[in-house]
Amino acid sequence: MGGVRSMVKKGLGEMGFNKGGGAINWFPGHMAAATRAIRHRLKVSDLVIEVRDARLPLSSANEDLQPSLSGKRRVIALNKKDLANPNIMHKWTHYFDSCKQDCISINAHSRSSVKKLLELVELKLREVISREPTLLVMVVGVPNVGKSALINSIHQIATSRFPVQEKMKRATVGPLPGVTQDIAGFKIAHQPSIYVLDTPGVLVPSIPDIETGLKLALAGSVKDSVVGEERIAQYLLAVLNTRSTPLHWRHLNNRRIEELRNEYEDKHDYNLKDLLPNKRKLPNRSDVKYIEDLVTEVQCALHVTLSEFNGNLEEENDLESLIEQQFEKLQKAMKIPHKASEARTMVSKKLLTLFRTGKLGPFILDDVPHSPNPVS
Known part of the structure; x- marks a missing residue:
């Protein structure tokens, strides 16, 4: 995970999650x-x-x-x-x-x-x-x-x-x-x-470990606008890549992916936000199929880019380069207009929604300590 930590530090600089304000005021x-x-x-x-x-x-x-x-x-x-x-x-x-x-x-x-x-x-x-x-x-x-x-x-x-x-x-x-x-x-x-x-949910006034802050943001404990959807999505992609998660998706059927491209030429109007727990609208069969196919497209895009990657995931520059390629692939997979000024934000929002609703699979972001420590 060395590449992830280096990229996080480089991407956020000295930015901290602190009570006093600074670059990020999350309290x-x-x-x-x-x-x-x-x-x-x-x-x-x-x-x-x-x-x-x-x-x-x-x-x-x-x-x-x-x-x-x-x-x-x-x-x-x-x-x-x-x-x-x-x-x-x-x-x-x-x-x-x-x-x-x-x-x-x-x-x-x-x-x-x-x-x-x-x-x-x-x-x-x-x-x-x-x-x-x-x-x-x-x-x-x-x-x-x-x-x-x-x-x-x-x-x-x-x-x-x-x-x-x-x-x-x-x-x-x-x-x-x-x-x-x-x-x-x-x-x-x-x-x-x-x-x-x-009781209301309360955060700590400051967190010295930026990666812990990003994990909380990825899980939705901090509003996306506080950290930025793109920054959170970059962290998610870094975690997936360094864990080689997309390589476990090699069961994807390339012929099915080609069928999807022909089948969904028109933009579907289903909103992924309807997957979130506060929404009462249930997806119909067409919506379910759209979501399943979108997940397959996203998994395929990440699988292909990682399997063809020849760099070192422990090197922050190589990891950043891979993530840039994946953003481009995801934009195509999600059928977001190439010239859309907010394309990266749209990609990030959809990717985060798929992750948070479990559509990309079950995950645990923390590592189990090797020996018993305080439980906090």
Whole structure:
């Protein structure tokens, strides 16, 4: 990954993700107030569910909160497991187990998955249930890891168990980070009374490691406009290339690709943004076929360019040259007009959407540490 780190450093210069502003200001004012509120409520919480992105088991941890969280009963919920590589996911749960930290991979949209999380939470609370009439469970995490989706699923389960309890306003779910800005609580059990506190997603004021910042941006925890779609897409391509991921797509059928070119001469009007979780529009059969064919075209473009590449991926100049070629190939694959002034931005946005919705396959961007370390 040496080429990636060199390219990141060269491309971003001394730019940092910092509270004070500088080249990138990614710490909105409401997050400072939210962080203070979270710290205050942590003191009275009996257990914390720390939601992280399963694709970023370490990078999606809020480092500023770790000292406070380490002293609490905690369950780390690695959400979006459907987007994470299952061949590596079990290594991460084993890693957290070796660190003596409770961890479970979940899909917040799956009722059975969330039930397993709640069973683990109840197990962890058994030792204090006998002496405490009211217990508080706090849900924390950085933006866009799926906290609101988890809260909604927990609420649905709680409502089925206790239908007479007061109705809770559903948490707002969206693809943009920082949607939930208030701390709200609702009851999920009686005897003892167990309350779940939802919290807004908060980022740390500064991150010294730029690559960690880019991983968070790639996963959608930072608004694209803050870092720039093209910069994030370049990082994604660098990661795919250095991992040789496109070479695993050699199953592609060249004859099918040729058919696609003839079949889709006219620009399709389906918007890839409709794949994002806040959209209610479901793609019809034609849309599904378009998406599948677009994914095949994109995979083919990346496969061909990497397989024909004769340079050294560890050299930043060679890697940059390859990525430039891939942008050109992707522009053709996505049928974006050659003279479009915003062509690279359009390519970047479509590529990022395909990655974030799992259409390019499941990924885990963090590397499993070789030996047990602190879980943050």
